[in-house]
Amino acid sequence: MSATVFERVRKVTCEELGVTETEVEMDKSFQEDLGADSLDVVELVMALEEEFGVEIPDDDVANMKTVGDAVTYIESKN
Template sequence: MHHLKFLVILRFKLTQNNMSDIASKVRSIIVDKLGVDENEVTPEASFTNDLGADSLDTVELIMEFEKEFNLSIPDDQAENIQTVGQAITYLEANAK
């Protein structure tokens, strides 16, 4: 819930376009890499507990985010990205 609130605040800061762009790209990367159904990719969904990712899948996801959004995510930050919502939040705040 905390993340959702944060997203709502972010929504006012960012243009509607930017917002949905980043979130939808993140979702499609997760669908592609984890082979899950799009409707499972909810903000609260944890990569490892809900979406069937193992530790290597998680590393690969972070790398895909870095590639897609042209940024470098430090390891200590990456450790805190464990749900879909956390990924979207981080990327919306940091993507160039």
């Protein structure tokens, strides 16, 4: 079975933010819970774009606060 969108977002998040898998839950905020600063978010989004082959415009990034937001957004694009 191929990895779910959540699993892939979790993997990228762990790599980019240096957090562990158990910390990455749907309702966790990248900046408030997972320690990302504004530059980390830019890099995280770039990594997600590469992972899923999508483009995420800055306006959409502004609304992508949590892991769940990212998963929902990416699912809506695929």
